[in-house]
Amino acid sequence: MTIYAVGDIHGQSARLDRALDMIEADGGPEARIVFLGDYTDRGPDSRGVLDRLIAGRDAGRDWIFLKGNHDRMFLRFLEEGRENDHNIRSGLSWFNPRLGGVQTLGSYGMAASEGPAFLMDANGGLETLASYGIGDRELTLHELAEEAARTVPQAHQDFLASLQLYHATEELLFVHAGIRPGLPLERQVEDDLIWIRDGFLDDSSDHGRLVVHGHTVVPEPMHLGNRVALDTGAGYGDPLTAAVFEGGDVWVLGSGGRVPLVPVG
Structure with missing residues (x-):
């Protein structure tokens, strides 16, 4: 075959x-x-x-x-608001451009108006999102996760889960x-x-x-x-x-x- x-x-x-x-x-x-x-x-x-x-x-x-692993990170953010994974030894946030979450949200019309702001070495050494600007709004991690879950089509979320x-x-x-x-x-x-x-x-x-x-x-x-x-x-x-x-x-x-x-x- x-x-x-x-x-x-x-x-x-x-x-x-x-x-x-x-x-x-x-x-x-x-x-x-x-x-x-x-x-x-x-x-x-x-x-x-x-x-x-x-x-x-x-x-x-x-x-x-x-x-x-990136598909799981995306889905976990949409479902749970999680931005870190214990397998990332550097502690980088999914929103760090090196990992690419910010680029993914941008493809759904949720591009950051400026680079996302991080708290460094917070939460036991994990890079943590402090704020994320969309237009003239500054969103917290929780607010961003809620908006992303509404914006990303359910068909995409179901696909990632399958x-x-x-x-x-x-x-x-x-x-x-x-x-x-x-x-x-x-x-x-x-x-x-x-x-x-x-x-x-x-x-x-x-x-x-x-x-x-x-x-x-x-x-x-x-x-x-x-x-x-x-x-x-x-x-x-x-x-x-x-x-x-x-x-x-x-x-x-x-x-x-x-x-x-x-x-x-």
Whole structure:
């Protein structure tokens, strides 16, 4: 069976459109595509990305959507008003432009009139939003969360809540960040599946399936033998990668079609 995978999109709707065009040219409109998560943040058009993905799903496309850490941060803010995640060692707020929440809200017409103001080293070292200006209004975190929950379409919130943690076939395991090596799939925890780096990226053991993931930016798609890394930095303006999997063979799609991706080393 042929399966396509798309790396971290991060609000880059034009790059998503190009990836979908390449996939359709290679595999037709019925192609099965696994999206590896992180649809939102950093890029300019998170709303447009979610619109396209939802439209494809509703049109009956064979598309599978995985949960990324940025997707969870966005939904947690909408549902709970949370701006921090304990997995972010720096303590940065989701609204810090480095994480991209401010860009995401901007795509829904809630752009900050000036940069968001933060309280530094508050709440046990966490960066905390002090105020957020929209036009001539200065909103607190609570007020901003309430307004965002009213502004972001319910269809988008429902989509974020429906995302899968992984997709497995006999030979492949698609997941946003990776897995905890040595643990059976049913014992993997969400924080690892959407956040892990340490203990996974440096592990060369056979995971039983080829793990296909995003989350950690690489300069180009990489096949490490036991895993394939597909986050090539679209959130920072670099290319968005689409790859093809058939059995044990892997290709990357380009303007000229398939390019083999062979294990390094």
